[in-house]
Amino acid sequence: MSESTTHEFGSNRVKRGLAEMLKGGVIMDVVTAEQARIAEDAGAVAVMALERVPADIRSQGGVARMSDPDLIEAIIAEVSIPVMAKARIGHFVEAQVLQALNVDYIDESEVLSPADYVNHIDKWDFTVPFVCGATNLGEALRRINEGAAMIRSKGEAGTGDVSEATKHIRKIKSEIAALSSMSKDELYVAAKELQAPYDLVVEVAETGKLPVVLFTAGGVATPADAAMMMQLGADGVFVGSGIFKSGNPEKRAAAVVKATTFYDDPSVIAEVSRGLGEAMVGINVADVPAPHRLAERGW
């Protein structure tokens, strides 16, 4: 189709649109083609292909980078749902490589070691859409201004502790609500304080929501965690280490998917939460020293 002159590729609507189609779904971290197959069979709406899940990146330390192209291609070949992959913050060449590999979405992610401590990637340059992390509304709008077509609240990846995810989604939602109640002249100051472009601030104030889909991530480990994120207003959920670091990944993955759809029905959440085996052990975010907190990467 690419030879046609009447077809427009990589438009904002097409990029943001794929995220719209993922809503109400669960995106799962996978490190092998076999895990990708398990995720797809369990009802994942997309998979995130990476070499090490955040829990291992955290425990092994060192510089974390884009995954081996062979691994990403093997995962793309294994499944038919969308495949996402992570590039380091600011590493536009890793992003170029991922686009050349035909991934469906790039995550410019704080889980990897940043490649640029000043600039994020100029995401308008790409045909492939980007998802970026945010801990608050200003950060989300700065990423959208750079071309992000989807936002995920950051949480604290690789901990199995959902408290940071809760904090970030609540923060973003409450800042949106605050904008909605402001008069027009107050929005100039709000834009200054959020350090976000005025036009985007006005758009959020008028519509009462981000102009792109908002998922949540970082520390989600149980069906109830996922349902809580949905009740707090997330459009969907990323589950990183929580599935394949648990006792029974197949069963837990399917349970998280069901709890995300029936997030407001406690009887379904109770039913799917039975007999899932051991959840990932996890670490309390409070025990992670500040320099090792991933959510503080990106600005």
Add this chain to the structure above:
Amino acid sequence: MLALQGDFREHVAVLRSLGADVITVRCPEEVATISGLVIPGGESSVMDKLARSFGVADALKERIAGGLPVYGTCAGLIMLADRIVDGIRGQQSFGGLDVAVRRNAFGAQTESFEADLDVPVLGEPPMHAVFIRAPVVAELGAKATALATLEDGTVVAVEQGDLIGTSFHPEMTADYRFHQYFLDKVAARSSSL
């Protein structure tokens, strides 16, 4: 409105703006109360699994066989197809449309596109259609009619009685003629009963 996964909120907003009385459907009891159904865009393999594990699939198959008007966009078209090409292992559909639909027929997300599309049944002007990892009708059965094709002849909108399917997403634009066309079918069927 089938609300297991996908962009159902956008469809609900469109249908309400056209004056329809809309409920979201996630369980068999809700299926029993509706006089028409819209299946949104999303991930068809996920909708299939959720529909089957909560009993919605069987209830819907029965209603569709009984003549329930249904409109499916993108993943919704896949769910309405009698035959799926390139599905995941064991993937099923509700069926109803005598077509084979190829899942994700254009390739990776970088091949997703927007284009103007002639839809004779809706008249002028052409519809601005958004295709996102879209399916296409790979094989049109004798009972189904094509409503729109790309310039290379690929069928991207189809109709069979009170069932309609489109590869693209009218809910993402401001052109709601397909939704109105569907609501007219629902109204006609309800008044004939």
